[in-house]
Amino acid sequence: HYLTGLVEHREETFEQDSRFAFGNTLVDVEEDRTGFAGELRGEYFKSLFLSATARYDDNRSFDDYATWQTSASWRISDSIFRVHASAGSGVKYPSLLELYGEFGPNNFVGNPNLQPEESLGWDAGLETTLFGGRAIVDVTYFQQSLKNEIFSVFLPFGYTADNREGESDRK
Numbered sequence: 001h002y003l004t005g006l007v008e009h010r011e012e013t014f015e016q017d018s019r020f021a022f023g024n025t026l027v028d029v030e031e032d033r034t035g036f037a038g039e040l041r042g043e044y045f046k047s048l049f050l051s052a053t054a055r056y057d058d059n060r061s062f063d064d065y066a067t068w069q070t071s072a073s074w075r076i077s078d079s080i081f082r083v084h085a086s087a088g089s090g091v092k093y094p095s096l097l098e099l100y101g102e103f104g105p106n107n108f109v110g111n112p113n114l115q116p117e118e119s120l121g122w123d124a125g126l127e128t129t130l131f132g133g134r135a136i137v138d139v140t141y142f143q144q145s146l147k148n149e150i151f152s153v154f155l156p157f158g159y160t161a162d163n164r165e166g167e168s169d170r171k
Contacts, residue, residue, distance in 0.1 A: 001040070004041070010035075014032075014097075032060050035055060038053070047077055048072070049074075052069070053068065056090070066087055069086065069088030072085055072086070080128050081128050084124070085122070089118070091119070093116045094111075094115040094116065094150060110160060110161075118144055121170075128137070144169070148164070
């Protein structure tokens with residue numbers, strides 16, 4: 001068994017003086033978040049591998065998020081096959097550039113109303129080893145649902161980022 005822990009603190013600053021282009025606009029922002037995570041992994045009977053991970057992010061600018069992930073892998077005894085599966089959730093926060101924009105030739109207009117992307121997904125597959133371990137073939141099916149997907153929107157003069165309505169699925 002293996003138990004791993006993590007404490008992470010991130011501070012970001014963003015300063016942009018665009019008063020010459022847009023009137024009296026001075027952007028000066030500080031963002032920070034602290035994350036706490038733990039993982040438990042185990043190996044059983046030299047053929048079954050299990051893991052579980054949880055993370056909690058304490059945010060200044062967004063809602064706090066808890067995410068998780070689990071996985072299992074079973075090497076079938078006396079065979080060349082391994083069965084594996086995993087499931088989990090995730091979050092991706094908007095970048096400071098996406099939130100506040102960029103004054104310059106790209107003319108990227110920030111969107112301070114962006115929400116973080118949230119995902120939930122799973123996968124399952126079968127792996128086999130061929131030619132005495134010189135080749136591996138792995139066939140995996142996956143499905144993921146993304147909420148609040150951040151995408152680019154083109155404007156008459158430049159572009160911006162926005163959240164897509166509804167869910168975006170991947171398979």
